[in-house]
Amino acid sequence: MNQEKPISYCCVLDASTYVGFWILKRLLTRGYSVHAAIRKNEDSVLEEEIRDMEAKEERLEVYDVDVLDYQSILISLNNCNAVFCCLDNPEGYDEEKEVDLEVRGAINVVEACARTESIEKIVFSSSLTAAIWTDNIGTQKDVDEKCWSDLDFCLKKKMWHALAKMQSEKAAWALAMDRMVNMVSVNPGLIVGPSVAQHNSRPTMSYLKGAAQMYENGVLAYVDVEFVADVHIRAFEDTSACGRYFCFNQIVNTEEEALKLVQTLSPLIPMPPRYIFYYHYYIHIFFVICKIYSYNI
Template sequence: MAPSFYDPSVSTVCVMDASSHLGFNLVKRLLQRGCTVHAAVQDHGEEQFRRLSADSDKLKVFRSDPFDYHSIIDALKGCSGLFYNFEAPRDQPDYDEYMADVEVRAAHNVLEACAQTETIDKVVFTSSATAVVWREDRKSLDLDLDERHWSDVNLCRKFKLWHGMSKTVAEKTAWALAMDRGVNMVSINAGLLMDDPDLSIKTPYLRGAAEMYEDGVLVTVDLDFLVDAHIWVFEDISSYGRYLCFNRVINTHPDALTLARKLTPSAPPMPPSEEGERFIEQRISNKKLNKLMVDIQS
């Protein structure tokens, strides 16, 4: 068993934004593990937490706006760790060319607040695989894409891949600030979350999905696996840097059809394709996360 970073029964951690689908499920899992949790929400979602914990001392809900530095400080007070995932403002849910500025400001405020909170020992920053896959040289690389690679911001801007651009710039901002301020941070670069109730063909992650599919880098992740990954990298004292997180690669025509049906359930069935037997070589690797999982389970 890999050494635990903390004892859940005596730890207090913060989840922000806890009202997101990932955030809410992280709160549930952390409570089950015995943690005291500060659930930081923006302007909605408080009601869903009421029945999560019978012990009122184990769960505290905070109104915390990532653009209000003092509200972040309040939510972090007394916490040893933070799980941070960005939830787009409700009045601007769609990614556009301005979302990068919004996401960068939020990341900067949160990391600066962590640096000013003496009790914070570790930050798990949720990013995206779209901050890895968009590169001019992605088809000519000898090695698979992995955590060492970053998406090209100029390429993203050129082809209006706003999700990839926003996630790349925000994550780079967080890393720069973490290194400058001495904050212990790891990031999870997640694939497309398949259990998200808001998943649809309009999900910002999916812009450029056809190209990702053809390149062998269209990856998805199940909610339980993603939640586990966050907790693994938080608890393991040896975790470091970035971790690509996915448990499925969409690289066959049947896989692509299954995903398409999930995204557009009302669409008429597609006729059989001659591509049925076609297999696209996987060009993306999550070996680093898999190794961490093996070390934890051994």
């Protein structure tokens, strides 16, 4: 790929989310020009970093957007060939109203893309939680790209993260097909990586609601954020890419893997130091921590 003459202009919306920030960084490294569309968040360290980057990087332009304001989205998409739609609530998912906001945002992004002639593809960042939560989570044999989390189950158990990701992705797919917009979705597992506990703490804890049940049923998967970012970019660059892509590096199947995940999320999930060297405590500690954040599912 030519590093001096970027082949495309890309928009990352919202670039101040944890995944969006890393997609932005990887796009710049690959030689793309980038529109970083940012939703205002007073406490966002990543937003500050992006604005500092804009002053030093001529291939980066920052746009303030409101995903409920259709016109602000259109402005950020000007001359772009691709949109990386990374909607995430930095405050986490604790109420049903957050689901509605994410669905409305997804609809506005897809509709704006449909009305922008330059857009070639939307890469929609969803989540594995959009596919795994059903009444029969303990008995279903396979979880693949045809699976969706169950609406009634998520409402009953107040699985707001899963509901937001499932509903927004479904809405995006329905509108993209209706408007004949080329779209691909990437559904990562729990995202880990540099400073995740500081930059993505509340969405991480929202994902972990029901972690013990995920572990028991073999669907507690996680993935490094840099790998996730590269998969998103690959989904744009590969013209044959279509549909949904589940994305993860590791499924937690053993006691040792459970402890490794807990340590990766430290200090967000604390690890009692006196237990650290006692192997037979690994799984006990992990389940205690999972139950704290599973809200008695």
